[in-house]
Amino acid sequence: MTTGDPAALFDAAVADHRAGRLDAARQGYRSVLAAVPGHGHALYNLGVAERSLGRVGEAIRLWTGLVEAEPRRVEALLALSRAYRTLGDDAGSLAFAERAAAVEPASADAQNLRSNALRSLGRNGEALEALDLALKADPSYALGHANRGHLLSALKRHAEAVESYRAAFALDPDLPDLAGALLDQQMRCCDWRDFGDLQVRVRDGVRRLEPVTIPFTFLAHNDDPGDQMACVRTHVKVRFPQVPAPLWTGQTYRHDRIRVAYVSSDFRIHAVSQLLVGLLERHDRDRFEIHGLALPPRVEDDMRDRVRAACDVFTDVSGLDDAAIAAAIRTAEIDIAVDLNGFTTFCRPGVFARRCAPVQINYLGYPGAMGSLAADYILADRTVIPPSESVHYDEKIIRLPFAYQPNDDRRVIAQETPTRTEAGLPETGFVFCSFNASYKITPEVFDVWMGLLRQVDNSVLWLLGGDAGIERNLRASASERGVSPERLVFAPKVALEAHLARHRLADLFLDTLPYNAHTTASDALWAGLPLITCAGRSFAARVAASLLAATGLPDLATTSLDDYQALALALARDPQRLAALRARLAANLPDAPLFDTDRTRRQVEAAYATAWRRRMAGLAPRSFDVPEDA
Incomplete structure (x- = not known):
């Protein structure tokens, strides 16, 4: 160990630490501890360095020793809470956050960590109370506002989540994943304030490899597979700074199946x-x-x-x-x-x-x-x-060879179809329908839908309902686009069999972009309702085109929103063409690959067997196509 003045050694270790020379900093802190075994700052900082190097267990050992010697050392209690959360031990994280809060009840960090652990333990009410305490202690605590948004989002209180995220964004717009979370929650509410600005901010951050969003929510407003892959790589790098050791290391299993x-x-x-x-x-x-x-x-x-x-x-x-x-x-x-x-x-x-x-x-x-x-x-x-x-x-x-998506060909559709009045629809007039989730509706697609309503007299747009805030926002958006709000009809939630049956009341399903209907598209086709889509570039934006091809209706997949709108308008104005299309779908259904569960099963099993044989032969994974006759 290096000898010398402990204060000078400590200062040198801190300088190394700040410069990113973690191994030198570790050695310096240990030299301080050799001279002064109970040096609290050296113990704490050494734990920070160890954690930065992925040695979470060693960091916990050091900080545990520190709080045994100094039970009221809040920074070490908070560090232990964070470390146990990293390990997935939410009970341990909560225990140390509670200890920190007992020492400093007004500590926003302590209350925030309490909230995170309580939320993971399913105690959402207490988690929200902890965040309220954090924000009472420090109203300018951006992370507290952001985490309150996360919690409200999990509770499906999306409008409240938006306001918490906007508060956080006003304080610190560069918080990890915040811009993407704000845009996601606004999309879930069909609240399109600043949509274009947020969309560009998130896209540009992704391209700079910044953690501005999580991969799933990015799919709803970005159609570039390259951007999506960049988002995934950044997310994985942040989530797994140290790649865990592999559990399977090449062993050969010998099973009958x-x-x-x-x-x-x-x-x-x-x-x-x-x-x-x-x-x-x-x-x-x-x-x-x-x-x-x-x-x-x-x-x-x-x-x-x-x-x-x-x-x-x-x-x-x-x-x-x-x-x-x-x-x-x-x-x-x-x-x-x-x-x-x-x-x-x-x-x-x-x-x-x-x-x-x-x-x-x-x-x-x-x-x-x-x-x-x-x-x-x-x-x-x-x-x-x-x-x-x-x-x-x-x-x-x-x-x-056909669609990646499996389907259950035993799904039941209720025999009884509700009347249009029972469904809240007008007795006459064309019914455009889109039962996609609210976060898939973008302003650009909604513009197209409203254009169709303006051009097709007495037509209505039938959407999923159940949230008064979403319905209010969409009706207001319709009015802004020159369409009477009453021409939007919202369907309440019902059992799946009844939901499939009410598809019979619609004339045409309108898809969303860049996140298509997936299961919802299969629902419509299984129920005999024609669907039109606009295929984009990304996987999520091409699913409906895949399902249509596997149902023998590839001509209902367009490649631009102009063509999508023109096709929808043509079908709405030509009842005979639409009737022929419905008849064609009905004729295709019995033999459509999309709904041939056993054929899909054989092809999936062929995929599994080929991938497994390659691995057992010691060969690296490679791309391949499954043949139609598998």
Whole structure:
């Protein structure tokens, strides 16, 4: 150890630390501690350096020793709270945040950390109270406003989330992911204030490789696969500054059947399960052993029961952290782990970043690239990822011959159709319909829709309802565009069978861009309702075109909004052409590849088997197409 004046040694270590010379700083702090074993500042700073180098356990050891000696050292208590949160130990994080708050009740940082831990533990009411305390202590605390927005967003109080995000944005517009979160929540409310400015700010930040948004919300307002890949790479770099050690390191498993684990938070009444459950039920049990790993939230409903029954092994892992889930997959000797979440809500990419299985596949839940850290492959088709866009995917691409999307051909449509009056529709007039989520509606697409209403007399636009704020904003936007607000009709939430049945009352489904209808498009087609789309460049913007091609209706996919509007107008003005189109869809449905669950199952299994054989042969992943006759 270097000897000398402890104060001089400490100053030199701090200088090294500030200059980014972390190894030199660590050595300096240790020299100080050799001379003065209880030097609190040296202990604290050494822990900071260790954490910066990814040695979270060592940082915790140092800070724990410090707070044992100095129980009221708030900076160390806060550091421990943050460290335990990094490890996914929310109870530990909360314990140290509570201790810090007990020492300094007015500490905004302590209350913010309390809120984060309470939210992760499902105690949302207490989490919101903690943030209110933080902001009472410091109204200019931008991070507190931002986290309040995150919490309100999770509670689906989107309009309130917008105001919290706007408060944070006014104080510190450069907070990580803030600009994207603000734009996302405004889109969910159809609140298009500053839409163009925010959209450009987020896009430009992504291109500068800044953490301005999370990947999933970026899909709703950006159609450039290159931008989307840049967003993913930045997000992964921030989320995983140190790549976890791989759990699978080349071992060969010798099983009678290929073990496939589907990992999802959506084994419940949810679009992912709605699409996938039929395929799960029909997997070839002579060749495949099917595991389902259920992430939180834990919801018991009829769909979960059906998924559970479709799996050979179904495990609720909602109480486990990423490392424990990955270890469970490795211990079970899973051959192929399928991530059904990607970067959607409740995602757990940390499981897959630990290389828990020989083959890892990004499928269905997230319509875009995840990067090679978490996935070897993305399961797609030639429409959603045309060869010209392959360069924007780090994963290797498996293309199914028809649509990547599976469907359940046993889905029931209620026999009884409501009357137009019962559905809130006028007795006569053309019904344009779009049952997409509110965040998919952009001002540009809404402009087109309002243009159609102005050109088609007595027509209405039928949208999903259920939120008075969204309905109010959309009606106000219609009025601004010269359309009577009463010509927007909002459909209440009903059971899926009844929802499918009411599609019979609509004349034409209008898609959104750049985030198309996905499950919603399959709903419309399955119910016999023609759909028109405008295909963009990105995966999310090409799904409806894929589904139309797999239903024998590729001519309903346009490539510009002008053509999209012209096609919709032509069909609305030509009842005979529209009737012929509906008849063509009805005739196609029985043999359409999109709704042939068993054919899709065979093709997905062929994809799995090919990827698995390559890995067992010691070959690196590569892109390939699955043949039609698989």
